[in-house]
Amino acid sequence: MSGGMTETQPITVELFGVPRLLTGKRAVDIAGLTLRDVSAALASACPCLAGPVIDSSTGWLADGYTFVVNERFTRDPGLIIPPESPVLLVSSLAGG
Amino acid sequence: MYGSHGRCLLVDLGSRTSDIVPIPEIVRHRLLGGVGLASYLLYRFCPIGVDPLSPENPLIFTSSPFIGTGITTASKIAIATKSPQTGMIGDSLSSSYLALALKRTGFDGLVITGRAAKPSVLVIDDDRVRYLPAGHLLGLDPAATSNAVRAELGKGFRVAAIGVAGERGVRYASISNDGRLAGRSGTGAVMGGKNLKAVAIRGSTLPAVARPHELASAARELAARSLGAGTAKYREIGTAANVSFFNRMGVLPTRNFQAGRFEDAEAISGETLFLEHRTDKHGCAACTIGCEHHYRTKDSGPAKDVRLEYETLFALGSLCGVGEPNTVLRAASLCNELGIDAISTGATIAWAMECAELGVSLGSAASEIPRFGDADGLLRMIAAIGHRDGIGDVLAEGSRRAAALTGRGSEAWAMHVKGLEMPGYDPRKLRTLALGLAVCTRGACHNRSSAYETDLSEQLQSLESPPVRARAAAASEDQAAVLDSLTLCKFLRHCFDDLFGESAGLYSLVTGHATTGDEIRRAGERINNLKKLFNIREGWTAADDTLPPRAMAESGSEDGLTRHQLQELIAAYYQIRGWDERGIISDEHLNDIGLADLFNLESSKPQQRSLL
Numbered sequence: 001m002s003g004g005m006t007e008t009q010p011i012t013v014e015l016f017g018v019p020r021l022l023t024g025k026r027a028v029d030i031a032g033l034t035l036r037d038v039s040a041a042l043a044s045a046c047p048c049l050a051g052p053v054i055d056s057s058t059g060w061l062a063d064g065y066t067f068v069v070n071e072r073f074t075r076d077p078g079l080i081i082p083p084e085s086p087v088l089l090v091s092s093l094a095g096g
Numbered sequence: 097m098y099g100s101h102g103r104c105l106l107v108d109l110g111s112r113t114s115d116i117v118p119i120p121e122i123v124r125h126r127l128l129g130g131v132g133l134a135s136y137l138l139y140r141f142c143p144i145g146v147d148p149l150s151p152e153n154p155l156i157f158t159s160s161p162f163i164g165t166g167i168t169t170a171s172k173i174a175i176a177t178k179s180p181q182t183g184m185i186g187d188s189l190s191s192s193y194l195a196l197a198l199k200r201t202g203f204d205g206l207v208i209t210g211r212a213a214k215p216s217v218l219v220i221d222d223d224r225v226r227y228l229p230a231g232h233l234l235g236l237d238p239a240a241t242s243n244a245v246r247a248e249l250g251k252g253f254r255v256a257a258i259g260v261a262g263e264r265g266v267r268y269a270s271i272s273n274d275g276r277l278a279g280r281s282g283t284g285a286v287m288g289g290k291n292l293k294a295v296a297i298r299g300s301t302l303p304a305v306a307r308p309h310e311l312a313s314a315a316r317e318l319a320a321r322s323l324g325a326g327t328a329k330y331r332e333i334g335t336a337a338n339v340s341f342f343n344r345m346g347v348l349p350t351r352n353f354q355a356g357r358f359e360d361a362e363a364i365s366g367e368t369l370f371l372e373h374r375t376d377k378h379g380c381a382a383c384t385i386g387c388e389h390h391y392r393t394k395d396s397g398p399a400k401d402v403r404l405e406y407e408t409l410f411a412l413g414s415l416c417g418v419g420e421p422n423t424v425l426r427a428a429s430l431c432n433e434l435g436i437d438a439i440s441t442g443a444t445i446a447w448a449m450e451c452a453e454l455g456v457s458l459g460s461a462a463s464e465i466p467r468f469g470d471a472d473g474l475l476r477m478i479a480a481i482g483h484r485d486g487i488g489d490v491l492a493e494g495s496r497r498a499a500a501l502t503g504r505g506s507e508a509w510a511m512h513v514k515g516l517e518m519p520g521y522d523p524r525k526l527r528t529l530a531l532g533l534a535v536c537t538r539g540a541c542h543n544r545s546s547a548y549e550t551d552l553s554e555q556l557q558s559l560e561s562p563p564v565r566a567r568a569a570a571a572s573e574d575q576a577a578v579l580d581s582l583t584l585c586k587f588l589r590h591c592f593d594d595l596f597g598e599s600a601g602l603y604s605l606v607t608g609h610a611t612t613g614d615e616i617r618r619a620g621e622r623i624n625n626l627k628k629l630f631n632i633r634e635g636w637t638a639a640d641d642t643l644p645p646r647a648m649a650e651s652g653s654e655d656g657l658t659r660h661q662l663q664e665l666i667a668a669y670y671q672i673r674g675w676d677e678r679g680i681i682s683d684e685h686l687n688d689i690g691l692a693d694l695f696n697l698e699s700s701k702p703q704q705r706s707l708l
Contacts, residue, residue, distance in 0.1 A: 014344065017329060017337040020367050039257065052328075064325030066554075071345065073554045090341050091329040093590060094552035095521065096406055 008033050009083055013042060017075075022048045035058060035067055036060060036077035053089070066092040067079040098306040099161035099607040100124055105203040107218065107225060109290055110151060110210030114225045119204055119468035125609055126690050128616075129160030131187050132204055132581035132623040134176035138185065139630050139695060141207050147290040148282070149265060150181035151211035157295070158205040159198045160583040161606045163382075164302045166315040168322050169585035171195045171255075171382040173273070173374025179281040180267045180289075181440070181494050182515040182539045184631040184640075186281030188603045189580060190542075191257075191380035192274035197254035200299025212291035215263075217245055219253075220297045230293035235260055240274030245296050252298045259435025260262065261482040262288035262416065266492040268440035268517075272432070275403065276380065279437040280516065281538060286412070307609030314602060319384045326590030331377075332386035335406035336366030338520070339414075347522040350414040351468045353511050353646050356522045360419020364409055372385045373421060375401060380585075387587055395422040400430040407542075410520030416449060417468030420638040427474055434482030440494055443517030445477045447495040447510050448487070456504045460486055508645050513540035524656035526551040531665045532569045537627040543586065547572045562661075566668035574620030581623055596620075622689050625673070625681060629691065638679045641666055 008031045020026060023046045030041035039061055043054040050056045053065055061067070066075050068088040081087060102124065106115040119133070127136050134156045141154045155177045162170035173195035179186025198206065215230040221615050229565030233241050241257035241691055255273060262269035262284035269284030270277045278284075287295075305311050342348040343361035350358040365538065369391055379386030393400045394612060402425050414429040415421065431438045445466075450459055452465040461551060464480075464487045466473020480488025490498050495517055499510035511518045516539025523530035532547030533540045542548060550568040575595060579586055582599060592598050597613030628636075642662070657665070670677065674685045686692040 016341040016344070018367065019371060020340075021333065062325060064328045068345075073552065073553065088341070090345065090488050091337065092553070093326070093329040094549045095338065095546065096335045096586075 008037065009081070011038060011081060011087055013038060014086065014088045016088060018091065019049060019053050019089050022046070022052065033080055034077065035069070035074065035079045035081065038067070038081070039077070042089070064092055066090060097163070098280075098304055100129070100204050101202050101303055103203055104158075104205035104207055105201070105220065105223070105225070106141070106207045106209070108210040109208060109212040109216065109218070109223075109292065117207070122447065123694055124161075124204075125607075125611070126619060126694065127623055127626070128578070128581035128603070128619050129162075129204065130158055130174040130575065130581040130583040131171065131176065131189065132619065132626070132701070133160070134158040134174045134187060135185065135623060135626045135630065136694065137205055137207055138176045138178070139626065139633075139662055141209065142178055144633055145635075146178060148178045148183060148286060151290060152209065152287075153178045153286055155208045155283065155290065155292075156205060157208075159195055159199060160581065161603065162582050162584065163195050163199045165305055165606055166312060166382070167602060168315065168319045168382065168384045169380070169588050170583055171380055172583035172585065173198060173278075174580065174583065175271060175278045175283050175452070177281070177283055177286045178634065179516070179538075180265075180285045181496075182283045183541070184514060184634055184636060185537055185627045186286075187538060187544075187627070188271075188278035188281050188283050189277040189583070190271065190273055190276045191343075191383070191585070192276050193381045194254040194256055194273040194297060195583065196381055197297040197299055198439060200302055201297060202299065202301050206295075208290065208292070208295075210290065215291050215293050217294045217296055218292060219249065220295070220299075222299050222301070233293050234263060238435050239275070239433075241294050242273070245294050248257070249296055249298075253296045254298070255294050255296045257294040257435075258284040258287050258292075259433060259482065261434045261436040261492070263293070264482075264484045265289060266436055266481060266484065266491070267494045267497070268437040268444075270435050270437050272435055274381070277437075280439065280541065282437075284435050305606045307605045311602070311605040314605060318602075321591040322588060324591065326627065327385045327387070327587055328586045331385055333366050333370055334387060334404075335388040336404060337370055338366065338406040339409055340365035340367060342410075342520070343414075345525070347525050348414050349518070349520055349522050351412055351417045352415060352443075352450045352509055353518070353522065354450075356525065356632055358414035358417075358419065361414060363419045364413040364421050364424050366406075369404070369421060373425065374388070376491065383585065385587055387583065391425055393422045393425045397422070397426070400426055400429040402432065404428055406409050407520050408438040411439045415442050415520070417476050418470075418473050418474050420472050423471035423474065427478055430475060430478045430482075435479070436478075436482055437521055438608040440517040441478060441481060443511055443599045444481070444491050444495045444498060445474060447499065447537070448491055450695065451502065451506055456506050458498075458502055459489060495594050503558045511644050511646065513643060514640050516540050518644075518647070521548050523643060524649065527657055527665075528546060528565050529567050530643060530647065530657055530662065531565060531669060532572065533647075534643050534662060535569070535666060535669055536573070537579075537624070537631050544576050544580075545573045546576060546586070562664045563672065566665055566672050569669060570672050573624050574617055577620040577623040578616055581619070618689065622691055625686070625691055629681060629686070632680060637672075638666075641679060
């Protein structure tokens with residue numbers, strides 16, 4: 001999945017549920033290469049996410065949240081995001 | 097005896113007699129309680145081949161060993177009967193104080209048979225049984241009925257009641273208690289068929305637990321975990337959060353499953369409702385999670401306050417093409433007042449809306465049927481169903497029977513499995529869920545098989561082969577059966593590192609019966625086999641394990657299973673379950689899983705079943 005990319009790229013992260021309520025935004029534009037970059041950039045762009053959604057000490061997602069990249073659920077911080085891929089941030093508690 | 101009373105109360109409404117029936121120790125430990133015990137009592141007391149709406153069909157309420165012990169969320173009553181929607185097992189759960197009241201009566205279960213000569217309230221006051229006339233309660237909604245009965249009886253009583261839909265035999269009528277619902281399977285229609293408007297229960301005796309101090313410590317620890325990440329979604333925004341995300345993923349059933357995206361989804365999303373309509377949050381009895389989010393209408397009509405979950409939102413919203421939030425809230429409130437299952441209500445109306453779109457006449461009432469998106473028409477149809485007025489009399493039969501009566505190909509867009517309307521997940525993109533819905537003993541149910549979790553998780557990419565996917569579906573059913581039988585809330589499921597092992601520990605502390613995680617898992621498997629055994633006895637065949645045509649792959653589309661793929665998955669599922677290729681359970685397997693010696697199976701020959 002790496003594709004040999006090393007440069008950061010613009011990424012739009014779509015927010016659902018509590019992340020959307022906390023930020024008041026449906027989407028946030030950041031730059032990054034991996035999901036760990038995305039997580040850190042989100043915490044920086046939206047400080048209200050740090051704590052409840054993004055663990056302040058690790059900069060990575062808190063338990064209970066996951067990314068969805070190209071319709072695949074993943075909590076792999078090293079995942080390199082393919083260009084122009086939709087990235088969603090959502091509760092990992094699926095369904096009802 | 098710890099954790100249970102070891103007996104149930106058998107009441108015949110026709111003769112006004114009652115009897116006490118022992119529940120053998122082997123049954124209690126092998127089937128745990130709750131839905132497991134209710135399934136056992138149904139198998140034992142339901143005459144083979146009985147009409148679900150006849151007096152002989154038993155209506156069964158059970159408690160569980162965990163109720164009243166301080167274990168968080170363990171306050172659910174299980175209800176079982178032969179479903180008037182499916183003709184198979186209809187098991188349902190409802191939370192809160194009624195479960196505690198039943199547990200305190202000195203009985204683990206209540207089996208109601210017969211039909212009262214006049215509309216009645218059945219009163220269980222510890223081990224005393226009496227009746228009140230209910231003629232003056234007819235037509236009242238469940239909450240008003242409960243208030244009236246409690247005002248008449250005094251403090252301490254908890255009430256299960258039906259609305260007018262149950263009185264009139266709407267096949268998907270529900271039973272309500274404490275503002276909660278045993279929604280699916282048509283238990284309220286069975287109750288109405290018995291001339292029973294309400295059951296009032298009061299008790300004073302909880303059984304002792306085996307190791308109270310250790311249990312209290314374990315319960316405190318579990319309660320603390322229940323406030324963590326494993327329940328955050330439910331506590332903070334609720335299942336209504338599914339709407340926007342499911343819409344983005346293309347799995348939000350829209351216009352009778354014609355699409356997976358709804359253009360007005362944001363207007364009825366959990367986030368919008370939270371900001372613009374949410375009023376407060378409640379929890380059930382003995383629950384530390386508190387998932388019950390309440391919302392209020394804000395249009396010019398009389399204000400309505402209603403508790404709302406995702407399933408209600410999708411069924412009365414996107415499924416009917418209605419994106420006006422006040423209308424959806426009013427529709428949800430109306431379903432509660434009438435006492436009908438919101439999923440089956442919305443799905444049956446969506447079926448009728450599609451008939452109207454396609455010019456398929458529903459008898460002489462064609463002009464009555466609204467089109468998709470008709471908000472006023474939705475409310476009008478719900479009221480008509482609840483009262484069985486006009487075309488509502490046909491729709492009160494549910495989508496399967498209504499389509500069979502209507503014909504003209506309308507069966508093709510009746511979205512049900514075994515007669516139970518489909519929940520709010522598009523199975524064309526969720527293949528493990530698709531299998532789970534097809535084989536579920538209850539019909540198209542997301543609560544007896546949470547197989548969607550496999551599809552909506554990191555597990556998805558590793559589940560391409562039929563046996564792996566089938567094993568995941570069976571495992572999710574066994575997990576659900578354990579939770580439903582210990583009567584733990586499914587919202588607690590992510591709070592365990594090892595559900596079966598930790599449940600075994602709690603079970604041992606409550607009952608004094610040493611058990612293991614593997615034995616608890618086997619109990620879940622046993623309970624699912626017992627439900628299947630009941631269905632086989634009532635005429636189930638492998639042809640019942642299927643999906644409606646629209647839920648399958650369309651020609652040229654990558655979404656959805658083909659018939660062949662579904663059959664491959666079902667065959668793998670039967671094999672994993674230890675059943676033969678027809679889905680029949682052998683005597684040897686019944687013996688292996690510890691069911692054979694619980695019943696006299698010789699008297700349980702399969703029956704022919706008729707739809708209408």
